[in-house]
Amino acid sequence: MNRSRERILARVRAALADVPRDEEPAPVAVPPGRAATDGLVDLFADRLEHYRARPVRVGAADLPEAVAAALRRRGAGRVVVPADLPEEWTSRCEAELVADDGLDPAALDAVDGVVTGCAVAVAATGTIVLDGGAAQGRRALTLVPDYHLCVVDAARIVADVPDAVARLSPVRPLTWISGPSATSDIELNRVEGVHGPRTLEVLIVSSPGTGA
Amino acid sequence: MRIALFVTCVNDTLFPRTGQAVVRLLERLGHEVVFPAGQTCCGQMHYNTGYRRDAQRLAVRFVETFADHDVVLAPSGSCAAMVRDNYPRLAPAGSRLGRAAAEVAPRVLDLSELLVDVLGVxxxxxxxxxxxxxxxxxxxxxxxxxxxxxxxxxxxxxxxxxxxxxxxxxxxxxxxxxxxxxxxxxxxxxxxxxxxxxxxxxxxxxxxxxxxxxxxxxxxxxxxxxxxxxxxxxxxxxxxxxxxx
Amino acid sequence: MSRTFLGMPPFPKAAEAAVADAQLRHNLHRATRTIRRTRGRAVAEVDDWEALRAAGAAIKDRTLRHLDRYLEQLEEAVTAAGGHVHWAVDAAEANAVVTELVRATGHREVVKVKSMATQEIGLNEALAEAGITAYETDLAELIVQLAEDRPSHILVPAIHRNRAEIREIFLRAMADWGRPAPADLTDDPRALAEAARRHLRERFLTAKVAVSGANFAVAETGTLVVLESEGNGRMCLTLPETLISVVGIEKLVPTWRDLEVFLRLLPRSSTGERMNPYTSMWTGVAPGDGPREFHLVLLDNGRTDVLADAVGRQTLRCIRCSACLNVCPVYERAGGHAYGSVYPGPIGAILTPQLRGTASEADAALPYASSLCGACFEVCPVAIDIPEVLVHLRERVVEQGGRPGERALLAAASWTLGDERRLAWAQRAAGAVRSLVPRRLPLGPAAAWTDTRDLPEIPAEPFRDWWARREKEDGR
The missing domain is CATH 3.40.50.11810 (Rossmann fold)
Structure with a gap:
């Protein structure tokens, strides 16, 4: 195996004979993304609508009721939650809450949904990013259940992709989610709902000082 | 204005009425058209088919024929593009063809460019x-x-x-x-x-x-x-x- | 198992058959037009798209010009994060490495995320020979696998199939691979997607080994990135115990921040979305989250040959978005199979002959499978000048000799055009026989023209004679 490594690296070096040995990688000018303006929450909500991800805006005080109402609407009787999900979020829920303690895929498949927070959200693309940090749990949690209710604190919404990349650490496993699972494989028409959660709902929680 | 016509081999051989129309039009607008007799072909067919050396020979001929003309009209978009876009690629770096092409190429125009940009009409x-x-x-x-x-x-x-x-x-x-x-x-x-x-x-x-x-x-x-x-x-x-x- | 492209006729012949297939042309026409519109909208929304495109090209060029150091950096970072890095010179070695890794797990089944690299090396076939079954999980790949078909598009391998055909395939073949399709399956895309979901669900939940490719590998951090839509990627990247990723050495980007460029370029160019539904990024292994074992197989398989060619090198910028296929008028009519490779369309026409060489008739025909219209270059998010590379490869084909007929014709043309007197003589000779040229000619390139098109009439007098006559008459 090491022989192949040396062979490939030697071939790469031979192929780059035209590159001066002392050439350093040139810096690249990258255009910035969309500027952070006032309407980020509106933009984020608009983009989510486009994906049919059903954004609902709530004040911080109304979040527990909003979570309960969303689950009620969905008819979700048993939902899984990350072990560190703030208890307050689900304090009004009638649904049975299953805390994740390493459930296997079959067990995750048996619940009706999952409630999480997120690390960052991107307004320009309607994306939520999970990094396994607070209130998010491991990746399987937001993958196997068919319904994902994601709570997005408005303060976590950034304008565009570059802002999100700057805030995230690749040391953690990351999942960027833009709407429910979808496919364009049949005649290049978009159909929502394949293997990942077929329904994504987002609660955007306005917090003081974000102008939301 | 004195305009050198590069009629192109296809127009010359198969569509002379296009060349004649160009002459009629430009003279009507009060300009002088000249037809450098040594011209043949820009080399596009050879270049695009992979016959680089043949294309180079034709390119050399082209830049020599039109070296002394300030405005060269090629009433064929692809031929004008051949000279402007591909001659620089066709010439080895630092070659005479390269230098000549860099001189001549920007002066080669399509009819609509000549009329709108240069003659302002x-x-x-x-x-x-x-x-x-x-x-x-x-x-x-x-x-x-x-x-x-x-x-x-x-x-x-x-x-x-x-x-x-x-x-x-x-x-x-x-x-x-x-x-x-x-x-x-x-x-x-x-x-x-x-x-x-x-x-x-x-x-x-x-x-x-x-x-x-x-x-x-x-x-x-x-x-x-x-x-x-x-x-x-x-x-x-x-x-x-x-x-x- | 999907069939390979070995033994396909050269492009002109294969394309002729495709052009005659009305259903195929209808399917491709519809699909490519749909995606052109959506891409156009998504790109128009970005103010500085051209600057972004230039940045994408520059980052990739920078990567390629220093690829050796970035490969070593990537290896170090992946290893530090708990992954294992393997190097494969060619397809055979990559297949052997993956087969051995799967064997070592003790399992005989793998789930697969759509990956061009593993198709290129024929991994599924190699695993099958070793008694290991590979299950494709991307919807289009599933369609291709079930139909024992070949992929015809980079992003949508089953683009040549319409909904009615897909329904037939599901009804016929799903039962052989697992859960059958429901008997009352309709051709509604929703119903078809649902059938795929049910068919693969159990497989995902019990899978122990997954094989993937990657869209990007970040040298600085050792992070791998997969963009997808359906969630099959997440299933494969998250649930199994062992993950094996086969990645071409050109997939690297130097730094974490470089991703901000490609995450903006790729989805809009590819599916015409602002962002694809799911993007997974992982660095080595994460305790308690996802696979416990991660193997990265770095694949050369001809890429260093491409790298060595100063003109062809730009081909390695490709991020496999398939925008060039979707705008290509030749692809739209010839379909993907005619290109005789897993890489169809304009990018295939330049990539395949560089990876495989131009020795065979089929590979030598690929650089000519284009009218050089330039639509591909215009949409390429990393600004690969595909027409430039096509012409460059045509030169390579001409240099290797053969094709005496074409050579003689072009030499005759070159001689005639080499001097204005010879050209004038030839023009007069043609003028002399102008009334004798029939509407259809029987042989060679003339027949290829007149089978479908009339020849122009040869004029009585070429332009240069008219000019000379006029000069004389004017007494100039």
């Missing part, structure tokens, strides 16, 4: 009482960046009704030797272009490149369509006097 006083669709050829559109110059010229022609060609920006399928190396696909593209042209109800399909028009026109004639193909120069050269005659 969009209304050339033409009269052409027909319904016309315009096909923007690939090299004119993408390599020369002609934009709406040909359309502005056509819109200023009296009596001319300009109609929009569906899928106008799609290649007609000529592509030089592509037309005979991949005849099935080339013909399929040509037939689709002809169908789109026919759907406009135009009498004339106009373009800035007779190679493309030869291909589309060949399909139209095979289909016994009544539609004609015409180079932009021929429409712009038309006047009331001729229409009456």
């Amino acid at each position: 969009t209304d050339v006083g033409a009269y052409f009482p027909h319904r016309v669709a315009y096909h923007p050829t690939c090299h004119g559109m993408r390599l020369l960046g002609l934009g709406d110059r040909p359309l502005r010229l056509l819109r200023a022609v009296r009596g001319l009704e300009l109609v929009e060609l569906p899928d106008a920006e799609e290649c007609c399928g000529f592509g030089g030797t592509f037309a005979v190396k991949n005849p099935a696909v080339s013909a399929a593209m040509g037939w689709d272009k002809a169908r789109n042209a026919a759907a406009t109800g135009a009498e004339v399909l106009c373009a800035v490149d007779n190679s493309c028009l030869m291909h589309i026109g060949g399909v139209l004639r095979r289909q016994r369509s009544g539609m004609r193909v015409m180079h932009l120069a021929e429409i712009l050269a038309s006047t009331e006097k001729e229409a009456v005659r």
Whole structure:
């Protein structure tokens, strides 16, 4: 195996004979993304609508009721939650809450949904990013259940992709989610709902000082 | 202004009326046209087919023939693009051809560039009482960046009704030797272009490149369509006097 | 198992058959037009798209010009994060490495995320020979696998199939691979997607080994990135115990921040979305989250040959978005199979002959499978000048000799055009026989033209003679 490594690296070096040995990688000018303006929450909500991800805006005080109402609407009787999900979020829920303690895929498949927070959200693309940090749990949690209710604190919404990349650490496993699972494989028409959660709902929680 | 005409080998041999129209038009506008006799071909066919050395020889001939001319008109979008876009690639770095090409290439213009950008005219006083669709050829559109110059010229022609060609920006399928190396696909593209042209109800399909028009026109004639193909120069050269005659 | 492309006729012949297939042309026409519109909208929304495109090209060029150091950096970072890095010179070695890794797990089944690299090396076939079954999980790949078909598009391998055909395939073949399709399956895309979901669900939940490719590998951090839509990627990247990723050495980007460029370029160019539904990024292994074992197989398989060619090198910028296929008028009519490779369309026409060489008739025909219209270059998010590379490869084909007929014709043309007197003589000779040229000619390139198109009439007098006559008459 090491022989192949040396062979490939030697071939790469031979192929780059035209590159001066002392050439350093040139810096690249990258255009910035969309500027952070006032309407980020509106933009984020608009983009989510486009994906049919059903954004609902709530004040911080109304979040527990909003979570309960969303689950009620969905008819979700048993939902899984990350072990560190703030208890307050689900304090009004009638649904049975299953805390994740390493459930296997079959067990995750048996619940009706999952409630999480997120690390960052991107307004320009309607994306939520999970990094396994607070209130998010491991990746399987937001993958196997068919319904994902994601709570997005408005303060976590950034304008565009570059802002999100700057805030995230690749040391953690990351999942960027833009709407429910979808496919364009049949005649290049978009159909929502394949293997990942077929329904994504987002609660955007306005917090003081974000102008939301 | 004194304008050197690079008529191109295809126009010279098969479509002399395009060259004649250019001469008529420019003289009518008060300019002098010269025809450097040593000219033959820009080398596009050889270059595009992979015959680099032949193309280089033809390029050398071209830059020598036109070295002393300030403005060179090539009434063929793809030939103008060949000189401007590909001669620099064709010449080895630091070669004489490279230096000569860098000198000459920027002076080589398509007809619509010459009229609109250099001579500053969009209304050339033409009269052409027909319904016309315009096909923007690939090299004119993408390599020369002609934009709406040909359309502005056509819109200023009296009596001319300009109609929009569906899928106008799609290649007609000529592509030089592509037309005979991949005849099935080339013909399929040509037939689709002809169908789109026919759907406009135009009498004339106009373009800035007779190679493309030869291909589309060949399909139209095979289909016994009544539609004609015409180079932009021929429409712009038309006047009331001729229409009456 | 999907069939390979070995033994396919050269492009012109294969394309001729495709052009005659009305259903195929209808399917491709519809699909490519749909995606052109959506891409156009998504790109128009970005103000500085051209600058972004230039940045994408520059980052990739920078990567390629220093690829050796970035490969070593990537290896170090992946290893530090708990992953294992393997190097494969060619397809055979990559297949052997993956087969051995799967064997070592003790399992005989793998789930697969759509990956061009593993298709290129024929991994599924190699695993099958070793008694290991690979299950494709991307919907289009599933369609291709079930139909024992070949992929015809980079992003949508089953683009040549319409909904009615897909329904037939599901009804016929799903039962052989697992859960059958419901008997009352309709051709509604929703119903078809649902059938795929049910068919694969159990497989995902019990899978122990997954094989993937990657869209990007970040040298600085050792992070791998997969963009997808359906969630099959997440399933494969998250649930199994062992993950094996086969990645071409050109997939690297130097730094974490470089991703901000490609995450903006790729989805808009590819599916015409602002962002694809799911993007997964992982660095080595994460305790308690996802696979416990991660193997990265770095694949050369001809890429260093491409790298060595100063003109062809730009081909390695490709991020496999398939925008060039979707705008290509030749692809739209010839379909993907005619290109005789897992890489169809304009990018395939330049990539395949560089990876495989141009010795065979089929590979030598690929650089000519284009009218050089330039639509591909215009949409390429990393600004690969595909026409430039096509012409460059045509030169390579001409240099290797053969094709005496074409050579003689072009040499004759070159001789004639080499001097204005010879050209004038030839023009007069043609003029002399102008009335004798029939409407259809029987042989060679002339027949290829006149089978479908009329020839132009040869004029009585070429331009240069008219000019000379006029000069004389004017007494100039």
